[in-house]
Amino acid sequence: MAPGEEGKHEVAVHKAGCFCGAVEIEVTGKPTFEGYCHCSDCQAWSAAPINAFSLWPSGSVRITRGEADIATFHKNSYRKFCKRCGGHLMTEHPRMRLIDVYANLLRDFIHQPTLHANYGSKMVSVRDGLPKFRDLPAELGGSGETLPD
Numbered sequence: 001m002a003p004g005e006e007g008k009h010e011v012a013v014h015k016a017g018c019f020c021g022a023v024e025i026e027v028t029g030k031p032t033f034e035g036y037c038h039c040s041d042c043q044a045w046s047a048a049p050i051n052a053f054s055l056w057p058s059g060s061v062r063i064t065r066g067e068a069d070i071a072t073f074h075k076n077s078y079r080k081f082c083k084r085c086g087g088h089l090m091t092e093h094p095r096m097r098l099i100d101v102y103a104n105l106l107r108d109f110i111h112q113p114t115l116h117a118n119y120g121s122k123m124v125s126v127r128d129g130l131p132k133f134r135d136l137p138a139e140l141g142g143s144g145e146t147l148p149d
Helices: 040-046
Strands: 013-017 024-028 033-037 051-057 061-065 070-075 077-082 088-093 098-101 115-117
Touching: 013 088, 040 051
Parallel strands: 033 115
Antiparallel strands: 013 024, 024 061, 033 051, 051 098, 070 077, 077 088, 088 098
16 A cells, blocks of 8 residues: 555446447446335336336536437436437436436446335335335435335
């Protein structure tokens, strides 16, 4: 270790991008929450019954390439996608002050889910032992009510 580097820790950096590669995002550190979302908005947006999310503090997310190619669709939150290919990138949740950079887009990132959100809207039952919140955990502004596996 070089002098002056005592106490410094390596901060994880992960990159994500759109389908065509025009846009690149970088996240640093660790996500605040990781899990699966079953809300009807995520289902419609992703065309899938479940969205693997990783919620990051806004300051941990940086657009490193293609900012001019990003479009936004607003409905309850701000969903970002590439204007060129339509590839989904992230969703800003201003009320929570967090950004969901879709876990499956992050290269070299090991998704470690700890919960299911909006399980009250589920299309598919998942029996994995993780807590199933009817809407959201109380820390994210939800009721904190859980449902059975």
